[in-house]
Amino acid sequence: MKYRIQHNTRYHYSLPVSHCYNLAYVLPRATERQRVEDIKITISPKVSGHTQHTDYFGNHFLQFAIEKDHSELDVSITSELLIKENTHNINLDFGTPCAYVKYLLQNSKDWETLSAREFMLDSPMVQQHADLADYAAPSFANDRPFLSAVLELTQRIFSEFVYDPQFSDVATPLADVLKHKRGVCQDFAHLAIGCLRSLGYPARYVSGYLETLPPPGQEKLVGADATHAWFAVYSPGEGWYEFDPTNNTLTGSQHITTAWGRDYSDVTPLKGVIFGGGLSPQLSVSVDVQRIPEDVIQGL
Template sequence: MRYKVRHTTRYSYPARVTSCYNLANVLPRDTRRQRCLSSKVTVSPTPAVSRSRTDYFGNHAYQFEIQKAHQELVITAESEIQISEAQPDLNLDFGISYAQALHYMRNNRSHHALEAREYLLNSPMIAATEELTNYAQPSFIPDRSLKSCVAELTTRIFSDFTYDPEFSTIATPLSEVLEHKRGVCQDFAHLQVGCLRAVGIPAKYVSGYIETLPAPGEEKLVGADATHAWVAYFCPDEGWVEFDPTNDTAAQTQHIVTAYGRDFLDVTPVKGVIFGGGSAPALDVSVDVSRVSED
């Protein structure tokens, strides 16, 4: 499946911004199941300085500086992506067991194992607490396949938690999400990453896009697609495997990856520093994911 993605972020400021310095994670990366064919970022006003680089996590980061006064900032990322492989169905029960995976992570000293173990550590927004361990543990039976354990956890989060865009912000603690059982895709991804780390399985936060399809007989609206978040866990047999707790599914061809990180703070779509601008700037985000062809 081939897609074109257009992601526009617009900031409108009540007062003049004299200068700003920004980092954007809006360029899709290559993964085992995805290849970025082309990508570009357009910024208005025109930056005085801009450059692309590969960050610590292997993501394609775009840095820019605007050094003239402005009251509106528009960042548009346009990309073409080839998705070549869907992830396995949630119901498949095969591969190494949970106990075998734990033994591998504790004893293997290969490059891949040591690299994966970094994602067992706490990160700024995710700490492996006793509450997360208690929530996750019923799904992780030692002699059960690891994939089946993670699939059940994915389904439980989908069933136990309510999608509520009014409940949380980017700063809502994970403990509150767990207590109230409400949140959005970012919260559910953080929750599943925290649960996996708490039971000894390395897990990444995945930032990207998901194609939304209209109801039968309805036209797709411009800007109706969305940024999205899901997880990737490390399996010694298969490498990094992606699951989406918000939709109770393995990552499919509609899931387009922009960045991997420890949590949301590593892969924020746009972050930076501004001088001026007043209080309460307005933010508008529009995402269009268009199918170019089907293989």
């Protein structure tokens, strides 16, 4: 499948901003199932300069500065990319048992496994805690296939937690999410990561987009899509697998990856430093994920 993604971010300030310096994680990354075809970047007002870099985790990010007075900042990213469809079903009821996964994580000298172990550590927004381990533990019997246990954890978060955009923001503690059983996709990804790390397994945060489809007979609304988040877990010898607890599924061809890291703080879509601007700038974000018809992409 080929997608065109339009991601627009606008800040409106109550007072002029004299300088701003920004990092933007809004450039889709190339993966085994995802190929980036084109990216167009439009920033207003005119920037002093922008450059693209690759971070420690292999993500591409945009760095730019504006060094003149402005009351609004508009960042528009248009991306086109090809996504491989899932061509086979994965049976998670067969695979490495939980106890042996832990053994391999501690004893394997395989480079991929050694690299994955850093995702067992605490990160700024996800710290290990006994309450998280207690919540997840019933799914992770020693002799149970590990990926099957992760799928059950995903299903439990989906069924036991309420999606509530009014409950949380980026600063809401994970303990509050667990206590009140409410949150959004970012919270549910952090919760699953915290549970897995608290049990001694590596897990990372994945940001991106999810194509949404309108009800039958209705047109898709402009800006109806949104940024999305899910998590990936590593099993030695089996690799990384991605799960979406907000939608109770493994990721598929409608999940489009932008970046991954330890948690949200590593891959914030837009962050930086401003001088001026007043209090409480107004933020608006619009995302459109458009599927390009097959007859357009034949021959690619």
